[in-house]
Amino acid sequence: MVEIRKPILVSRAVELVMQNAKLLATETVTLDAAYGRILAEPIIAKHDVPPFNRSPYDGFAVRAEDTVGASGENRTPFKVVEEIGAGHVATKQIEQGEAYRIMTGAELPAQADAVVMLEQTVEGEGTFTLRKPFVEGENISFQGEDAKEGEALIHKGALIHPGTIALLATFGYANVEVAKQPVVGLLSTGTELLNVDEALVPGKIRNSNGPMIIAQLERMGIGHQSYGMLVDDLDACTKTVERAIAETDMLITTGGVSVGDYDYLPAIYERLGAKVLFNKVAMRPGSVTTVAVLGDKLLFGLSGNPSACFTGFELFTRPAILRMMGAENPYMPYMKATLGEDFTKPNPFTRFVRAVWEMGEAGPVAAPAGFNKSSAVSSIARGNCIIVLPSGTRGFTKGMEVNILLLGAEQGVSKWAL
Amino acid sequence: MVEIRKPILVSRAVELVMQNAKLLATETVTLDAAYGRILAEPIIAKHDVPPFNRSPYDGFAVRAEDTVGASGENRTPFKVVEEIGAGHVATKQIEQGEAYRIMTGAELPAQADAVVMLEQTVEGEGTFTLRKPFVEGENISFQGEDAKEGEALIHKGALIHPGTIALLATFGYANVEVAKQPVVGLLSTGTELLNVDEALVPGKIRNSNGPMIIAQLERMGIGHQSYGMLVDDLDACTKTVERAIAETDMLITTGGVSVGDYDYLPAIYERLGAKVLFNKVAMRPGSVTTVAVLGDKLLFGLSGNPSACFTGFELFTRPAILRMMGAENPYMPYMKATLGEDFTKPNPFTRFVRAVWEMGEAGPVAAPAGFNKSSAVSSIARGNCIIVLPSGTRGFTKGMEVNILLLGAEQGVSKWAL
Numbered sequence: 001m002v003e004i005r006k007p008i009l010v011s012r013a014v015e016l017v018m019q020n021a022k023l024l025a026t027e028t029v030t031l032d033a034a035y036g037r038i039l040a041e042p043i044i045a046k047h048d049v050p051p052f053n054r055s056p057y058d059g060f061a062v063r064a065e066d067t068v069g070a071s072g073e074n075r076t077p078f079k080v081v082e083e084i085g086a087g088h089v090a091t092k093q094i095e096q097g098e099a100y101r102i103m104t105g106a107e108l109p110a111q112a113d114a115v116v117m118l119e120q121t122v123e124g125e126g127t128f129t130l131r132k133p134f135v136e137g138e139n140i141s142f143q144g145e146d147a148k149e150g151e152a153l154i155h156k157g158a159l160i161h162p163g164t165i166a167l168l169a170t171f172g173y174a175n176v177e178v179a180k181q182p183v184v185g186l187l188s189t190g191t192e193l194l195n196v197d198e199a200l201v202p203g204k205i206r207n208s209n210g211p212m213i214i215a216q217l218e219r220m221g222i223g224h225q226s227y228g229m230l231v232d233d234l235d236a237c238t239k240t241v242e243r244a245i246a247e248t249d250m251l252i253t254t255g256g257v258s259v260g261d262y263d264y265l266p267a268i269y270e271r272l273g274a275k276v277l278f279n280k281v282a283m284r285p286g287s288v289t290t291v292a293v294l295g296d297k298l299l300f301g302l303s304g305n306p307s308a309c310f311t312g313f314e315l316f317t318r319p320a321i322l323r324m325m326g327a328e329n330p331y332m333p334y335m336k337a338t339l340g341e342d343f344t345k346p347n348p349f350t351r352f353v354r355a356v357w358e359m360g361e362a363g364p365v366a367a368p369a370g371f372n373k374s375s376a377v378s379s380i381a382r383g384n385c386i387i388v389l390p391s392g393t394r395g396f397t398k399g400m401e402v403n404i405l406l407l408g409a410e411q412g413v414s415k416w417a418l
Numbered sequence: 419m420v421e422i423r424k425p426i427l428v429s430r431a432v433e434l435v436m437q438n439a440k441l442l443a444t445e446t447v448t449l450d451a452a453y454g455r456i457l458a459e460p461i462i463a464k465h466d467v468p469p470f471n472r473s474p475y476d477g478f479a480v481r482a483e484d485t486v487g488a489s490g491e492n493r494t495p496f497k498v499v500e501e502i503g504a505g506h507v508a509t510k511q512i513e514q515g516e517a518y519r520i521m522t523g524a525e526l527p528a529q530a531d532a533v534v535m536l537e538q539t540v541e542g543e544g545t546f547t548l549r550k551p552f553v554e555g556e557n558i559s560f561q562g563e564d565a566k567e568g569e570a571l572i573h574k575g576a577l578i579h580p581g582t583i584a585l586l587a588t589f590g591y592a593n594v595e596v597a598k599q600p601v602v603g604l605l606s607t608g609t610e611l612l613n614v615d616e617a618l619v620p621g622k623i624r625n626s627n628g629p630m631i632i633a634q635l636e637r638m639g640i641g642h643q644s645y646g647m648l649v650d651d652l653d654a655c656t657k658t659v660e661r662a663i664a665e666t667d668m669l670i671t672t673g674g675v676s677v678g679d680y681d682y683l684p685a686i687y688e689r690l691g692a693k694v695l696f697n698k699v700a701m702r703p704g705s706v707t708t709v710a711v712l713g714d715k716l717l718f719g720l721s722g723n724p725s726a727c728f729t730g731f732e733l734f735t736r737p738a739i740l741r742m743m744g745a746e747n748p749y750m751p752y753m754k755a756t757l758g759e760d761f762t763k764p765n766p767f768t769r770f771v772r773a774v775w776e777m778g779e780a781g782p783v784a785a786p787a788g789f790n791k792s793s794a795v796s797s798i799a800r801g802n803c804i805i806v807l808p809s810g811t812r813g814f815t816k817g818m819e820v821n822i823l824l825l826g827a828e829q830g831v832s833k834w835a836l
Contacts (some may be wrong), residue, residue, distance in 0.1 A: 410826025
């Protein structure tokens with residue numbers, strides 16, 4: 001009576017999901033709406049940066065030739081003919097022994113070829129003296145030294161973070177071409193589920209997966225369309241799923257993917273003619289995680305257990321969404337850490353343990369974030385990373401080196417390496 | 419003529435800012451608006467988790483005593499009297515040799531004390547047989563094993579991330595007490611600044627700091643109130659700053675903090691009677707970063723150079739905002755990394771180098787993200803971390819161990835350790 005499912009490796013499951021993530025269209029947004037989006041065009045330097053030879057200091061713009069021979073015993077005097085504030089340009093010419101007062105960021109006049117810092121002078125009334133010679137080009141930020149006009153500075157597919165915004169602003173990108181964000185449908189299955197504002201009744205629990213996934217999407221800047229909580233009724237479920245798929249770019253369901261009598265998702269996938277990419281992954285928690293495709297839409301059947309649901313989203317759904325937007329770095333970053341506690345449970349499958357990493361004396365140390373069963377919610381609220389414990393061993397002890405996946409990192413990596 | 423400023427250490431500057439960050443009030447938000455906020459109350463387990471003894475599998479709930487003696491040669495038969503779906507409770511009693519069909523997540527009936535997984539049975543019509551005995555309590559998720567009613571699970575001051583949302587939902591926190599977010603005023607000084615939609619003209623550049631800081635705030639989920647770009651006119655500037663301070667909880671200005679003739683911020687602070695905490699920090703870029711206090715409001719005078727402005731925000735403004743909200747982990751996380759490139763510039767001050775870290779064979783490797791001057795914008799758009807190079811040495815070479823600060827990390831650390 002029990003369907004036997006063949007587990008596939010996490011890396012293979014990731015690969016299958018990514019192969020089936022279809023690229024969305026692009027759209028134009030204004031710069032002030034661009035933060036957090038994925039660039040759909042490269043950032044090209046529209047002009048040299050700096051756009052002109054610029055003074056990096058407050059001081060005086062001089063002709064280097066006029067400073068020859070200056071010394072402590074033989075201070076060279078200059079007469080100031082004009083003052084150039086940032087944003088202003090010189091209107092006068094200078095001759096031998098003349099100089100401009102110039103402010104940080106101001107354009108160097110054509111006749112001057114060196115900048116003397118205020119601190120290097122003794123000032124008088126409209127005059128100053130120098131005690132050392134300056135060479136041509138000294139203390140100048142040269143036009144184009146930071147970027148040349150036409151240079152491609154940032155690829156398309158990059159995340160637009162605050163630094164990216166600065167670059168876009170510099171080049172006058174008042175509008176930016178970015179990937180459209182998917183419309184994500186969400187529905188939680190299970191007659192045992194109550195809404196957050198309902199009182200507990202025997203046999204029931206509140207739906208924590210729905211709000212959690214909404215927040216996981218929100219963390220990515222992605223909205224959602226909720227299809228509520230389905231009762232365990234196959235016909236009603238099928239209709240709702242069908243409507244949700246029609247109205248969205250991808251669908252996330254929680255629960256209903258196990259092999260129990262009320263686990264309707266497999267039957268719904270079959271009725272709708274969806275192709276199941278996998279329905280068992282060699283991981284704990286979340287081995288029942290199921291992903292199917294209908295047309296060009298991915299259907300994520302995440303486990304009803306909160307930790308499994310959380311992990312399934314981060315491992316599979318998040319990179320798929322990023323891939324749909326053409327992101328170049330869709331995967332969670334990872335690093336090595338020292339295991340901070342024994343974790344002796346046997347691991348027939350790869351185990352993903354919610355954990356807290358901190359910097360220790362010798363490097364990062366990661367310790368499980370408390371009670372660790374797939375049903376546990378308290379540990380989810382503590383972790384800032386996921387420890388990845390490979391399958392095929394008998395357990396892990398404190399001090400061993402493990403890989404950790406960083407949760408909530410702004411920028412990811414281009415390859416799934418674990 | 420030039421004011422001599424005494425530089426203070428970065429750690430001391432951080433300390434002064436944090437000491438002057440005043441705690442904001444709290445407010446109640448609905449759960450669906452709570453993501454990214456700072457908890458102003460602890461999360462208390464409102465009930466045991468699980469709230470009842472629960473079946474972790476699809477299978478049968480039995481009395482362990484009835485399974486005594488079962489073996490492959492002597493399979494013990496059971497009669498199924500009732501089926502308990504998740505969210506339902508048993509209505510019938512069982513007697514010797516009887517069992518319930520039970521689904522994952524369903525409440526274990528009082529009379530049963532063990533769960534037999536479907537895979538461990540051979541099913542017939544309303545019956546099944548077992549080939550091994552079960553002990554009392556086998557395969558049961560016990561009431562309260564994840565959390566006990568009344569237990570404080572998460573401190574106030576914690577960031578509400580998706581896992582926290584799951585926990586709040588579990589306990590029926592339809593409303594959550596969170597820290598109010600500060601109203602942050604923003605103004606950019608400098609006559610050299612153009613808006614993003616303006617064409618370049620000689621001597622001018624577009625304002626990149628304003629949009630960048632707005633995005634840095636947005637990354638924290640914090641809005642802003644813009645006071646536009648001030649012209650370099652002391653009276654006009656003073657009035658605008660005064661109004662901005664009156665209307666906001668804190669003020670960020672960019673530019674105007676150097677010692678040039680048009681650097682009005684020092685004069686404005688003096689006119690308004692603001693207490694300057696520091697006006698020179700032993701860091702590059704951003705040594706001119708100035709922070710003042712007026713009443714209980716912090717005034718951040720960030721450098722007009724984009725990289726310096728960016729760094730000043732991340733080092734000082736961000737933790738101050740988090741402290742104002744009572745966040746327990748206001749500082750950027752850091753870790754050790756191997757320097758991926760020579761960085762031979764001398765460092766009279768601590769240097770903060772925008773960089774990219776990646777996982778290498780032997781651990782994280784961080785390399786400067788391109789051209790590195792405080793005016794450079796292209797490197798800002800590439801970095802995912804900041805390399806911290808201590809002062810007092812002659813340069814750093816590839817392969818040396820350095821500390822890096824992680825940019826855009828969701829969760830920070832409680833202490834400034836660098």
